[in-house]
Structure formats: C-alpha cells, structure tokens
Amino acid sequence: MISTSDAIRITSQSPEQTVRLGFLLASSLLPGDCVLLRGHIGAGKTCLTKGIASGLGVQDISSVHSPSFTLINRYEGTVPVYHVDLYRLEIDSAIDDIEFEDLWNESAVILIEWPEIAVGRIPRITFQIDLVWPMLSQTEREITISASDPQRLEHLKRDIDDHFGH
C-alpha cells in the first residue's frame, strides 16, 4: 500500500459530494490506471465508484452496482472500467478464478474495493483511497487520497482545491 504522508484529506458531507469527488478524480485517470478503495462496509466505496465511473464516461450511473457477489463488473465508458470487489475472498489464490490477471493487459481503468487480500498481486497502484465513517452522523465521511506518483497527486490536489471548495 502507499504511504499516506502527503495525502489529500477531504471530508465529504453527503453521498452527492462523494460522487462529485469521484467524478473529479476520474479526470486524472488514464487507461491502465488502478485505484484501490479501502474502508469498512458502508464507508462509501461503491458510492465513490459511481462518481469515478461517471467521470470516465459511463452513461448510466445506476448500472454501477456492488460487485461483492459477481466479483468483477465491467462498464463501458470512454475507456473500459473494471469494478472489482474482493470482499468475499479470503485467500489470494482465489483470484485465479476471476481472470484477475487478464485485466492488467487491457488499457482499462481498474477500481478495486476490498483490495487488501490481493495486494501482492496488483502490479500497479495509481491512487489509494481510504474512506472512514466516524459514525458522528449518517453522512460524514473522511476521505484520504494518496498516490504512488507525487506529481499526479499534486495535480489532483490542485483540481480538488479549484473545484471542491477547499
């Protein structure tokens, strides 16, 4: 996983804000990029994914649903978007069953919920997003974005400062 020392920290007050953040993040994504989404049940990983997918040109945001059972969903945006969810995996070799290795050969954007189990098998990580629900209200979420490339993080930070009212 990536160090969070230079991370971008944002508080989202609503699902709509989280979707908007995802939309914004999508403009810094390129084909081949991979985003890890970490956080407990209900933290907002799938919600954020809806925003990212929408920003990547996926027209029907309702079609972006939880892959907890299906493990991988594919959506057609301006690039293919793979939405992976490893919630139900308990051993990393389980990934062999879902053609996980093949994803990396395509120029797609890969979004992974519950990535922890697969860390050793993820060849590249562009952004890592940690979502925390402090349980102070139904709708407040603390979102931390880190990146393996400091320049791309800096870029995203400027975008967010410009558009996200920080």
Place this chain on the structure above:
Amino acid sequence: MITLGIETSCDDTSIALVRDGSDVLANCVANQDVFHRKFGGVVPEIAARKHLENLLPTIQTALDMASIRMSDIDVFAVTHRPGLIGSLVIGLTAAKVLAAVFSKPLIAVNHIEAHAYAACFAGMPFGTENISLIASGGHTSILHLKDDQLRLVGRTIDDAAGEAFDKVAKSLGLGYPGGPIIDRIAREGNPTSIRFPRPMLDQPNLDFSFSGLKTAVLYHLHHHPDAAREDLSASFQAAVIDVLVEKTMRAASLLKVSTIAVVGGVACNTALRTAFAQKSERSGKRLFIPPSQFCTDNAAMVAGLGYHKYQAGLRSPITIPAQSNAGFEPEPIRLSPSDV
C-alpha cells in the same frame, strides 16, 4: 423426455433430472455453505475446484435417485451465463462433453431466465405473462415476461437484497449465510421497533437500493450496541420486504399484469412469502413462489427451462462460451407521480 440440468454458476454444484420439463425426478445440490461458512463467504477459486470435485459424484447421485441411466437422457441443459467465469466453465464443459459423447442436444440457458422459470414448479403454466421478482445474493431485479421475452424493468442500483442480508448479518455478528439466520432470529423480534428507511419507494421507477438501509442498520448498531439482535433483524427485514413487495406490486399494476412470481434465494424468506401472499390476495393477483429448493440456485430450473427451449427448437453450438454478464439491457419504466 428426460433432461439433465447442470448448474455451477456460483458456489453450489447442482444436478437435476426432470421429465417433460416439470416432473422433477432428482434435484441434487452439493452445497458449499458449510465449507464457506468458515470464511464468511464464497471463495471462488475453491468454489471452482469444489465444482470439479463435486460434479461427477453429484451426477451419479441424481442418476441413482431417479433410477435412470446416462443413456436414457434426451437433452443436456446447462447454465452458461451469468456467474463466476471459472465456475461456469466447469459445468458448461461437462455438459458439452456429455452431449457430444451421447450424441444428444446441448441447451445452454441464462441463469436469470432459469430462476424465472422456477415459478412453473409452483404451478404457473409455462409462458404465462408475469412480473418476476428475482432476489438473491447477486441479483435483485424485476422482469416482465411477455410473449416469451424477458424484459428487465427494474434492478438494484447498488447492493442486492441477499447481499444486504449477508452484510447486515455479518455486522451484527450473526454469521453466514445471513438470509436464513436473519429470517430465524427476526421471528423473535418486533419489526416495528426500529423505523429503518424504505429506500427508493418514493422514486418514479422500479429500481431498488439497499446500501442506505445497510448503513442505517450499522449506524443504529453503533449508537445502540446493546440493541436486541432480534429487533434489529426484524426491523431490517421488514424494510427489505416492504420495498421488494411494494415495487413488485407497482410493476404488476403499472404493466397491467395479473400474475406475479417471486424467485431467487431471498424468496425462501418466510416473512417475505407471507407478505407477498397477503398483498397479492388483497390486490387480486395470482402469486407463484416455488418451494425453497427451487428458489436457491438449483439445476431443476435449468433442466425445466432447457426442456422448453429444446421443444421450441433451440440447439446450442458446442462452441458456446461461458459469460460472466447476464446480457440483459435494462428497459427502465418511468412511473408518473400518481403511481408512486
């Protein structure tokens, strides 16, 4: 005419023998739940390996139960989509080999369509125009069957209903699988003790959303850690059922369909069955909910549907691939404000 059905799209290996589409001679499921319970869910690589191990013994068990020989089988039917690709491939390959070896037709069917077919095991005549609610761990959809065409008119926009049961059960520390556990515990609780939201009921469409309900339960639990699990379970379940029943009835009245089918693993839920029975009685709809063994993933529904497809002249090529997606394009229905 005897059809052998094979179903391996998710975690259960199932083999069935069905005569003439409706007479179930054997419906065997090698269930991996006990195995998976330890892990709190499905472990696909193990699922695929288990399918491979279970397949031949389960076929043998089904043949023995029905006192039938392999050479008596007329048609081989199998699920080829949607599902976990590694799991689907095992059942599909077996069906292809059997069909080739015995020179009998191969019929590959869609798992969702097979679930909808299961209503025929509750006495619904095949081909009846109906509204089907399919609710399970991986799917929550409303389909309209008309003129042999299935149209997807509503679906979940986030979590499936069965997934919500599993995640809530896990959060309450109740174990896996969540559906049967919550069903049982909820009987001891008060369904009106906590007023959880009824997501999407005010939306002018036939879609579902369960992620907000999941978080409402988590939030309540966080602030009332000692809340009775019985009341939490009953109140959560009541919210899920309200939404499932209400949206399905809305679909039926909007599309002017008089027959309702409720299928998929969540259709095993006893409170859901009761709620549907009461609601459809009151609104004069005919209701078909199959016995539990035909609600959860099973091969009888595959064999049954396969038989009818065969009768209709369908033959699948030996090259037909397994596919992870369902292949249905949604055809959303907009409701007018007065329908909401």
